[in-house]
Amino acid sequence: xxxxxxxxxxxxxxxxxxxxxxxxxxxxxxxxxxxxxxxxxxxxxxxxxxxxxxxxxxxxxxxxxxxxxxxxxxxxxxxxxxxxxxxxxxxxxxxxxxxxxxxxxxxxxxxxxxxxxxxxxxxxxxxxxxxxxxxxxxxxxxxxxxxxxxxxxxxxxxxxxxxxxxxxxxx
Amino acid sequence: xxxxxxxxxxxxxxxxxxxxxxxxxxxxxxxxxxxxxxxxxxxxxxxxxxxxxxxxxxxxxxxxxxxxxxxxxxxxxxxxxxxxxxxxxxxxxxxxxxxxxxxxxxxxxxxxxxxxxxxxxxxxxxxxxxxxxxxxxxxxxxxxxxxxxxxxxxxxxxxxxxxxxxxxxxxxxxxxxxxxxxxxxxxxxxxxxxxxxxxxxxxxxxxxxxxxxxxxxxxxxxxxxxxxxxxxxxxxxx
Numbered sequence: 580x581x582x583x584x585x586x587x588x589x590x591x592x593x594x595x596x597x598x599x600x601x602x603x604x605x606x607x608x609x610x611x612x613x614x615x616x617x618x619x620x621x622x623x624x625x626x627x628x629x630x631x632x633x634x635x636x637x638x639x640x641x642x643x644x645x646x647x648x649x650x651x652x653x654x655x656x657x658x659x660x661x662x663x664x665x666x667x668x669x670x671x672x673x674x675x676x677x678x679x680x681x682x683x684x685x686x687x688x689x690x691x692x693x694x695x696x697x698x699x700x701x702x703x704x705x706x707x708x709x710x711x712x713x714x715x716x717x718x719x720x721x722x723x724x725x726x727x728x729x730x731x732x733x734x735x736x737x738x739x740x741x742x743x744x745x746x747x748x749x750x
Numbered sequence: 751x752x753x754x755x756x757x758x759x760x761x762x763x764x765x766x767x768x769x770x771x772x773x774x775x776x777x778x779x780x781x782x783x784x785x786x787x788x789x790x791x792x793x794x795x796x797x798x799x800x801x802x803x804x805x806x807x808x809x810x811x812x813x814x815x816x817x818x819x820x821x822x823x824x825x826x827x828x829x830x831x832x833x834x835x836x837x838x839x840x841x842x843x844x845x846x847x848x849x850x851x852x853x854x855x856x857x858x859x860x861x862x863x864x865x866x867x868x869x870x871x872x873x874x875x876x877x878x879x880x881x882x883x884x885x886x887x888x889x890x891x892x893x894x895x896x897x898x899x900x901x902x903x904x905x906x907x908x909x910x911x912x913x914x915x916x917x918x919x920x921x922x923x924x925x926x927x928x929x930x931x932x933x934x935x936x937x938x939x940x941x942x943x944x945x946x947x948x949x950x951x952x953x954x955x956x957x958x959x960x961x962x963x964x965x966x967x968x969x970x971x972x973x974x975x976x977x978x979x980x981x982x983x984x985x986x987x988x
Contacts, residue, residue: 686768709766
């Protein structure tokens with residue numbers, strides 16, 4: 580498959596899904612510029628992989644995007660933890676800006692922190708479900724048995740709730 | 751139970767809804783597509799990473815080859831492999847280099863400090879065996895040589911074991927004591943090994959009474975054939 584032929588396949592998909600993918604990643608990582616970078620990376624991965632043997636390209640794109648977003652979220656949480664450690668050790672660190680202080684109080688940041696701590700598959704499921712995906716769509720995208728989506732979703736919600744309470748108390 | 755589940759679902763849905771704040775955001779697809787096409791033209795970092803990893807691995811291998819310990823290990827592995835291959839492909843092979851030639855001489859000291867010279871053993875039948883404590887094939891045939899020595903020494907057979915252990919007597923002396931080796935053992939050198947054409951352990955040469963090599967075998971010898979040859983050289987025929 581030549582580069583030109585692959586470009587013809589990927590570009591329409593890019594135009595169709597890019598905005599939604601970037602928004603989905605932005606919900607996870609908060610930083611829109613970074614979300615756009617990651618979304619472009621998803622399509623670069625698709626281009627490198629080629630589409631020949633892929634059964635469902637759309638499902639693949641969303642799986643990879645979710646994974647990329649969650650990986651970035653975990654990196655951000657780790658970075659924040661190290662920064663907290665540096666602060667504790669009285670090493671040089673920029674003082675928190677009013678914007679940072681405001682953001683830390685936001686529910687969204689708490690939700691992101693909790694999502695970064697529960698198992699990736701559960702986080703993926705909760706994120707897609709929160710965007711209104713049906714059980715059938717979830718099963719197709721995450722390559723699960725449709726019959727098990729409901730049970731897995733319940734477990735994911737329970738894991739999320741427990742982690743949230745453990746970190747922040749009752750909402 | 752059902753109430754608890756419903757409450758959990760509702761509460762988690764509520765919390766996750768906090769992430770939906772950016773729905774009004776419209777990323778610039780055209781600009782992003784431009785970046786995508788630009789990045790697609792860039793050389794792939796994956797190749798560079800692999801090239802870097804390959805370079806580092808090669809450098810590590812070269813470094814390891816320069817160090818003495820890995821060199822010895824590699825040498826032993828090669829010799830063992832050669833010995834295993836020979837034993838699998840028909841016991842032993844007669845080497846073409848030595849037979850008919852005067853046995854390469856050496857002057858080495860045995861475990862008791864006594865000098866051993868092949869040239870001084872003229873008039874005797876000498877079995878020279880190159881071996882090492884780590885060589886599996888050698889350990890198989892050494893008891894046969896012990897038996898030959900015990901049986902034919904009074905008829906003029908001298909068995910000389912040339913150990914190629916790099917650790918020298920520290921390793922060899924206790925080993926030959928434990929295994930009850932009853933014949934002369936010396937520590938060989940790389941030069942001597944080359945003179946005998948040693949390219950894998952074990953190697954056994956039979957030197958006739960006239961000082962010429964009657965036969966030489968690379969690999970584990972055929973016990974019966976070797977014994978028969980010793981008898982022939984000693985002048986004893988069945």
